[in-house]
Amino acid sequence: MSQFEVPALRASQARLAETLHESCQFGAAHPYGSDTTETGMARLSLDDSDKAVRDWFIKSTEALGCKVSVDEMGNIFAVRPGKNNNAPPIMMGSHLDTQPTGGRYDGILGVLGGLEVLKVLNENSYETEGPVGVVDWTNEEGARFPKMAVSSGVWAEQVPLEDAWNLKEVTANHDNPKTMKEELTRIGYLGKNPASYRSNPFAAHFELHIEQGPILEDQGQKIGVVEGVQAFKWFEITVKGRDSHAGTTPLYARKDSVLSAARMVAAANPIAKRLGGLTTTGIFETKPGTVNTMAHTVVFTLDIRHMKNDVLSQMEEECRAEFQRIAHEDSEKGCEVEWKLLVDSPAVEFNPDCISVVEQSATDVCSALPQTHPDGKLWRRMISGAGHDSCYTNTRCPTSMIFTPTKDGISHNPVEYCSAEDCALGASVLLGAVLRYDKLRAK
Amino acid sequence: MSQFEVPALRASQARLAETLHESCQFGAAHPYGSDTTETGMARLSLDDSDKAVRDWFIKSTEALGCKVSVDEMGNIFAVRPGKNNNAPPIMMGSHLDTQPTGGRYDGILGVLGGLEVLKVLNENSYETEGPVGVVDWTNEEGARFPKMAVSSGVWAEQVPLEDAWNLKEVTANHDNPKTMKEELTRIGYLGKNPASYRSNPFAAHFELHIEQGPILEDQGQKIGVVEGVQAFKWFEITVKGRDSHAGTTPLYARKDSVLSAARMVAAANPIAKRLGGLTTTGIFETKPGTVNTMAHTVVFTLDIRHMKNDVLSQMEEECRAEFQRIAHEDSEKGCEVEWKLLVDSPAVEFNPDCISVVEQSATDVCSALPQTHPDGKLWRRMISGAGHDSCYTNTRCPTSMIFTPTKDGISHNPVEYCSAEDCALGASVLLGAVLRYDKLRAK
Ligand SMILES: NC(=O)NCCC(=O)O
Ligand SMILES: NC(=O)NCCC(=O)O
Numbered sequence: 001m002s003q004f005e006v007p008a009l010r011a012s013q014a015r016l017a018e019t020l021h022e023s024c025q026f027g028a029a030h031p032y033g034s035d036t037t038e039t040g041m042a043r044l045s046l047d048d049s050d051k052a053v054r055d056w057f058i059k060s061t062e063a064l065g066c067k068v069s070v071d072e073m074g075n076i077f078a079v080r081p082g083k084n085n086n087a088p089p090i091m092m093g094s095h096l097d098t099q100p101t102g103g104r105y106d107g108i109l110g111v112l113g114g115l116e117v118l119k120v121l122n123e124n125s126y127e128t129e130g131p132v133g134v135v136d137w138t139n140e141e142g143a144r145f146p147k148m149a150v151s152s153g154v155w156a157e158q159v160p161l162e163d164a165w166n167l168k169e170v171t172a173n174h175d176n177p178k179t180m181k182e183e184l185t186r187i188g189y190l191g192k193n194p195a196s197y198r199s200n201p202f203a204a205h206f207e208l209h210i211e212q213g214p215i216l217e218d219q220g221q222k223i224g225v226v227e228g229v230q231a232f233k234w235f236e237i238t239v240k241g242r243d244s245h246a247g248t249t250p251l252y253a254r255k256d257s258v259l260s261a262a263r264m265v266a267a268a269n270p271i272a273k274r275l276g277g278l279t280t281t282g283i284f285e286t287k288p289g290t291v292n293t294m295a296h297t298v299v300f301t302l303d304i305r306h307m308k309n310d311v312l313s314q315m316e317e318e319c320r321a322e323f324q325r326i327a328h329e330d331s332e333k334g335c336e337v338e339w340k341l342l343v344d345s346p347a348v349e350f351n352p353d354c355i356s357v358v359e360q361s362a363t364d365v366c367s368a369l370p371q372t373h374p375d376g377k378l379w380r381r382m383i384s385g386a387g388h389d390s391c392y393t394n395t396r397c398p399t400s401m402i403f404t405p406t407k408d409g410i411s412h413n414p415v416e417y418c419s420a421e422d423c424a425l426g427a428s429v430l431l432g433a434v435l436r437y438d439k440l441r442a443k
Numbered sequence: 444m445s446q447f448e449v450p451a452l453r454a455s456q457a458r459l460a461e462t463l464h465e466s467c468q469f470g471a472a473h474p475y476g477s478d479t480t481e482t483g484m485a486r487l488s489l490d491d492s493d494k495a496v497r498d499w500f501i502k503s504t505e506a507l508g509c510k511v512s513v514d515e516m517g518n519i520f521a522v523r524p525g526k527n528n529n530a531p532p533i534m535m536g537s538h539l540d541t542q543p544t545g546g547r548y549d550g551i552l553g554v555l556g557g558l559e560v561l562k563v564l565n566e567n568s569y570e571t572e573g574p575v576g577v578v579d580w581t582n583e584e585g586a587r588f589p590k591m592a593v594s595s596g597v598w599a600e601q602v603p604l605e606d607a608w609n610l611k612e613v614t615a616n617h618d619n620p621k622t623m624k625e626e627l628t629r630i631g632y633l634g635k636n637p638a639s640y641r642s643n644p645f646a647a648h649f650e651l652h653i654e655q656g657p658i659l660e661d662q663g664q665k666i667g668v669v670e671g672v673q674a675f676k677w678f679e680i681t682v683k684g685r686d687s688h689a690g691t692t693p694l695y696a697r698k699d700s701v702l703s704a705a706r707m708v709a710a711a712n713p714i715a716k717r718l719g720g721l722t723t724t725g726i727f728e729t730k731p732g733t734v735n736t737m738a739h740t741v742v743f744t745l746d747i748r749h750m751k752n753d754v755l756s757q758m759e760e761e762c763r764a765e766f767q768r769i770a771h772e773d774s775e776k777g778c779e780v781e782w783k784l785l786v787d788s789p790a791v792e793f794n795p796d797c798i799s800v801v802e803q804s805a806t807d808v809c810s811a812l813p814q815t816h817p818d819g820k821l822w823r824r825m826i827s828g829a830g831h832d833s834c835y836t837n838t839r840c841p842t843s844m845i846f847t848p849t850k851d852g853i854s855h856n857p858v859e860y861c862s863a864e865d866c867a868l869g870a871s872v873l874l875g876a877v878l879r880y881d882k883l884r885a886k
Contacts (some may be wrong), residue, residue, distance in 0.1 A: 099733055278692075290584070
């Protein structure tokens with residue numbers, strides 16, 4: 001692909017850091033140090049702090065001259081006009097929601113990085129060929145409502161709107177969980193615009209994100225040029241036994257759903273290990289949930305991941321067979337096990353043009369840095385372990401991603417950290433990629 | 444011990460059945476058939492239905508001429524006067540609370556059987572030597588507030604009042620659990636009388652209860668003369684790991700508290716099997732509880748039981764060692780495990796005089812039945828697998844128990860069942876035991 005010459009505009013490290021931490025006043029939680037930035041986040045999708053940061057985001061983008069719209073999934077689109085405004089916008093997007101014990105960078109950097117790009121364009125009075133914007137996707141984490149990137153999924157028409165609206169929260173109100181639609185309505189973010197790439201198409205989607213893993217840090221590199229995302233699936237698994245008395249029911253007479261489910265969770269791990277994948281159980285609930293009664297039902301989640309679709313399928317098949325065996329043969333009088341698919345995200349390959357402009361931009365931005373890396377390259381191509389909204393946008397428009405280093409590879413944890421310098425480098429690479437893609441589309 | 448001659452008074456099968464099911468209108472739940480009696484119960488201690496059945500119980504006993512008092516744990520004492528009212532009463536007691544998916548007999552039969560005994564005494568104008576009463580103990584199940592028989596425990600001065608009052612519910616309001624004291628206050632059952640055997644002594648305590656296990660049914664027998672209760676302990680076990688991302692954290696870098704805890708639950712079972720005891724996990728909670736974040740913390744309960752105190756200790760020691768090993772050596776980067784004791788109930792041996800009068804009464808009542816058992820005995824001595832309020836009263840006054848058959852040995856389940864005939868037989872044995880003990884104390 002041809003190389004594009006664009007002006008050497010750069011993000012402001014200080015301003016980006018300030019705005020990022022300003023936005024984190026909403027939902028700050030789990031302090032781990034004395035500085036106000038030394039806290040994690042608990043900004044669950046569509047809760048009061050998410051409403052507050054949304055209001056703040058709209059005010060901030062409107063102040064930059066953007067036109068802002070909200071769709072029926074609460075996705076917020078802020079678009080800065082270009083020369084030709086009949087063309088669809090190039091969008092820079094990520095999410096402002098976090099895990100219950102989340103950090104200040106996951107998703108947030110992508111949205112705030114986009115905002116910083118718009119500021120640089122404004123202060124340089126840079127006129128893009130077509131419009132350029134920033135999007136805040138709703139409930140990317142899949143933390144409160146257990147479908148990750150559900151709202152970019154609706155936009156991409158990969159997730160039915162009603163399924164998304166009816167998703168029930170899993171992180172609070174266990175006795176009376178709220179649905180996404182109820183919460184969108186409550187906080188005033190149930191927009192009128194259809195959530196669809198048809199009525200709201202993008203020229204491209206670029207997502208800046210922390211790596212969330214250890215590779216860049218371990219390799220002493222600064223930027224990940226993301227070529228794709230590993231395959232993963234989320235399941236809700238229900239194990240049914242029989243409730244009976246913990247003190248009077250002999251072991252041989254039990255249908256102990258907790259014992260059965262515990263054996264399943266333990267059995268998934270060596271399967272993942274042998275096949276080079278990952279399995280994780282994050283939710284495990286017992287009903288009725290008293291000390292001295294065997295639970296009649298356990299509901300647990302299983303998140304399985306692998307770089308390759310076919311090995312992911314094999315992992316799933318082996319888990320299904322082993323769980324069935326445990327339920328029927330290794331649970332005394334036997335239990336029943338049912339699987340429900342929550343998320344199916346096949347391995348993703350991003351768009352070569354988008355990858356290329358990111359690579360050009362990374363080369364350019366990194367060339368100004370002290371060349372500390374033995375191979376002379378401060379960026380690398382890589383695959384994402386985590387899913388992102390970009391997995392869905394990629395099905396409907398050219399897409400790719402930019403990664404920044406993540407301290408100790410730790411994410412989904414309050415201490416998650418990316419230095420202000422690295423955040424700004426990432427935003428500068430995002431800026432350069434967008435300007436190059438803007439040139440490409442104009443050709 | 445000498446044999447006591449008492450009049451052959453008998454419980455009314457029809458009246459007991461009617462009153463028992465009348466009392467079950469409060470908190471009926473989980474229907475399994477079309478008849479109004481074909482439902483289980485969900486009468487959690489100190490909830491609205493528990494308040495309703497308490498009000499009903501007080502009205503019923505006052506109508507029989509009882510003096511009713513309530514202590515600071517909400518225990519209700521209804522006492523029918525005798526000839527000499529300076530003597531402490533012989534109490535018949537059990538509990539009206541149930542499991543969330545509980546049945547219509549566990550505990551309920553003991554209180555309603557006591558009520559039936561008072562009715563028989565009244566209609567026969569039978570004057571006992573000293574007072575005789577019925578007690579409804581609060582939160583015997585330990586279902587809502589996780590300490591079984593906590594209120595007879597306070598009465599026996601084996602559980603400190605403040606510990607009991609501060610117990611937090613585990614079955615609802617997970618975000619803001621209520622304490623026992625708050626709920627006692629809310630439903631108006633925080634009595635003024637001290638909950639203590641010192642100011643409120645008993646001459647004896649007799650408890651009629653369903654067996655909750657399969658032995659009587661399997662043996663074709665009608666009455667269990669309960670000699671004691673197996674030893675058990677309840678623990679709350681906390682496993683601490685580190686929250687991190689399910690898709691980007693390699694297996695070797697994990698401190699996965701769910702995997703660690705699942706391995707512990709699975710490991711307890713073969714220990715119990717080998718040593719001839721029981722282990723049960725009924726509650727297993729993950730925090731923060733999202734699909735794609737490893738939980739930083741799991742809290743699970745472990746209920747361990749054995750007939751012998753020393754083998755129970757060995758089971759505990761083996762579980763402690765194995766859990767420690769799993770946390771440190773079999774959980775990748777390692778987790779921490781902490782144990783908290785919730786209930787410690789050593790093996791109980793009931794009072795020989797009480798056992799003897801129950802046996803005399805059982806012999807008498809069973810002698811009128813068709814002799815269907817090959818050995819010619821329709822009752823048997825036995826040990827209880829479940830704990831009861833009688834474990835605590837036994838530390839402060841002569842105590843024993845009477846068991847009735849339980850269909851398929853199933854308890855703590857909506858289909859729990861004891862036929863009307865067997866309920867009445869049990870109540871008649873209770874009546875005969877109380878009258879004999881009344882003679883004994885007068886000697
Ligand atoms: N970026 C991120 O953490 N998204 C959550 C989706 C996933 O579980 O991979
Ligand atoms: N009777 C009864 O089920 N009580 C609960 C105490 C126990 O767990 O043994």
